[in-house]
Amino acid sequence: xxxxxxxxxxxxxxxxxxxxxxxxxxxxxxxxxxxxxxxxxxxxxxxxxxxxxxxxxxxxxxxxxxxxxxxxxxxxxxxxxxxxxxxxxxxxxxxxxxxxxxxxxxxxxxxxxxxxxxxxxxxxxxxxxxxxxxxxxxxxxxxxxxxxxxxxxxxxxxxxxxxxxxxxxxxxxxxxxxxxxxxxxxxxxxxxxxxxxxxxxxxxxxxxxxxxxxxxxxxxxxxxxxxxxxxxxxxxxxxxxxxxxxxxxxxxxxxxxxxxxxxxxxxxxxxxxxxxxxxxxxxxxxxxxxxxxxxxxxxxxxxxxxxxxxxxxxxxxxxxxxxxxxxxxxxxxxxxxxxxxxxxxxxxxxxxxxxxxxxxxxxxxxxxxxxxxxxxxxxxxxxxxxxxxxxxxxxxxxxxxxxxxxxxxxxxxxxxxxxxxxxxxxx
Numbered sequence: 001x002x003x004x005x006x007x008x009x010x011x012x013x014x015x016x017x018x019x020x021x022x023x024x025x026x027x028x029x030x031x032x033x034x035x036x037x038x039x040x041x042x043x044x045x046x047x048x049x050x051x052x053x054x055x056x057x058x059x060x061x062x063x064x065x066x067x068x069x070x071x072x073x074x075x076x077x078x079x080x081x082x083x084x085x086x087x088x089x090x091x092x093x094x095x096x097x098x099x100x101x102x103x104x105x106x107x108x109x110x111x112x113x114x115x116x117x118x119x120x121x122x123x124x125x126x127x128x129x130x131x132x133x134x135x136x137x138x139x140x141x142x143x144x145x146x147x148x149x150x151x152x153x154x155x156x157x158x159x160x161x162x163x164x165x166x167x168x169x170x171x172x173x174x175x176x177x178x179x180x181x182x183x184x185x186x187x188x189x190x191x192x193x194x195x196x197x198x199x200x201x202x203x204x205x206x207x208x209x210x211x212x213x214x215x216x217x218x219x220x221x222x223x224x225x226x227x228x229x230x231x232x233x234x235x236x237x238x239x240x241x242x243x244x245x246x247x248x249x250x251x252x253x254x255x256x257x258x259x260x261x262x263x264x265x266x267x268x269x270x271x272x273x274x275x276x277x278x279x280x281x282x283x284x285x286x287x288x289x290x291x292x293x294x295x296x297x298x299x300x301x302x303x304x305x306x307x308x309x310x311x312x313x314x315x316x317x318x319x320x321x322x323x324x325x326x327x328x329x330x331x332x333x334x335x336x337x338x339x340x341x342x343x344x345x346x347x348x349x350x351x352x353x354x355x356x357x358x359x360x361x362x363x364x365x366x367x368x369x370x371x372x373x374x375x376x377x378x379x380x381x382x383x384x385x386x387x388x389x390x391x392x393x394x395x396x397x398x399x400x401x402x403x404x405x406x407x408x409x410x411x412x413x414x415x416x417x418x419x420x421x422x423x424x425x426x427x
Contacts, residue, residue, distance in 0.1 A: 024277050027156040028270030034167040039263055041170055043256070043327050045179045053123055053181060055259035059243045060116060061130040065137055068105030071228025072098050073145040074280075074359050075221045080149030080208070081281035087150060088211025091203065093221050094142040096213045102138035106131055126185050133189040140196030143203045149281045150206055158199040165191040228359065230368035234375035238401050242394040245382055253330070258391050260327055261337035262398075264319075265345035268311040272304035272349035276356025283360025294417055297357050301350060301410070308349035316342040337395045344399035347406040354409035361416045370408030377401045 042054060076094040080087040109131025117124030147155035169187040173179040203209050243262065246255045279300055315322070319338040323331055355367040378401035385393030 024152060024156055024274035026274075027160050028274050028277075031160050031163045032267060032270040034163040036263065036267070038163070038167045038170045039260075040326060041174050042179070042184055043260060043331065045174050046181070046184075047253075047256075047330060050181055050256075052253055052255035052259065053120075053126070054184065055243060055255055056116075057123070057126055057130050057185065060127070061134060064105050064109055064131065064134050066232050067229070068098070068101045068134065068138060069141055069229075070097060070101050070222070071225030071230075071232060071364065072221070073141045074228040074364060075225040076142055076145040077149040077281055078224060078284045078359065078362065079217075079221060080146050081284040084150065086211075086217070087146065087208050089214060089217055090211070090221065091142055091146045091208050092211035093213040093217045094146070095139060097218070097222065097225070098138040098142055102135040105138070106135045109134065122181055126181050129182070129185050129189060133185075133192050136189075136193050136196055140192065140199055143196070143199035143208075146203055146208045147199065147206070148277070149284070150208060151202075152278060152281075154202045154206060158195065158202055161198050162191045162195040165194055224362070224364065227364035227368060230365055230372070232368075234368065234371035234405075238371065238375055238378050238398070238405055242378075242382065242398045245386060246391060246394060254333070254391055257331050257334040258337055258394065260323070260331050261334040261341055261395070264315060264323075264334075264338055265312065265341040266348065267315070268308035268345050268349040269352055271311065272307045273352045273356070275300035275304055276353035279353075280356045280360040283357065284362070297413065297417065300353050300357065301413070304350050304353040305346065308346040312342040312345045315345075333391070337391060340392055340395035341399060344395075344402040347399070347402040351402065351406040351409050354406065354413050357413055358409070358416055363412070363416050366412040366416060367409060370412050371405050373408055374401045374405030377404050 046054070072094045076090060079090040083090070110128060113124050113127035113131065116127050144155065144158050147158055166187055169191065170179065170184060173183050173187065200209070243255060243259060246258055279296060283297075316339045319335045323334050323338060327334070351371075355371075358364065358367040378397055381397035381400055382394060385397050387393075389396070
């Protein structure tokens, strides 16, 4: 192959990568924007206290989804991208694993609902509804993340369907005066079911269904999934432990203010995450020369940092005007929390990209070790700062621990790239 031909192919691959990143980041922004608008409608309609109950329910359901999913979202993407010829069988294995895990998780959630809902019968039924939804979400993740490994375009379509549908239903409920804690969670449940059906249909169109699970494929998928789970649990601790702690130590209105601030400072993540989302399956598939892949990864980290800083600086500066104007006077206490959480928003966006790059290298445990250390820092800081400062102490703990996670992930990525280069140079 001539040098000109190789250069043309590299240029075509690079252009395709850029287009995929732009498209994925655009879908991320739309998805986050619709979720954000839905959150504003919910906050203004229900007020800080009920918004706090809603935030607590969502935080606990995310934790159950992470634990019960057993890391199969990333495992499915990795193996479908790595071995497309056996993709339907990998999807079948993933589905079998999460159905069993989801049933166990549902049973645990139903037992825990009365404890989490405390004295509120409405909250207890809301928790039960969300835990039942988790079972559907488990099945949906196998199909949705198979699409990430095979077609970024179809994956984007599947994952944006739920937040867009959710916003439509929430606005309709608000307009008819029917918006309350139960109906908003019922809307979330219904749109999750619709997303699962759509993901299955897109997988069927892409010939990713109809496979048969086998023990030979289950072993590597379970092994990868355990590594991913080891990475994700600390990540959830870093991202959600502050809200979980506030849900049991403070009044719902305080958590409502904190949840609003956390949602605003998370806006950089979906914009920057498109870089990691697209690079993950490409690295797993081992496409292109190693040198180009290395440049791509460092560029992804640098661009994610630049995007996050460009978004968080104006947000922190405008918070005193933006928060009460958009969410209402009941959320004035969120202003200082936005400022304290803004650095964590930058670090979270960067660490998301680094973790996706490590998953593409087949090294989810490396990400897990880095995030586990940061999660330990989070626990210590929450125990130290929250009793003294309250919600601002939780915000400081979140930003500091997220920064620690990013630095450790950056070191892990450097080691992974060095190890791959050494392996490539061996005869």
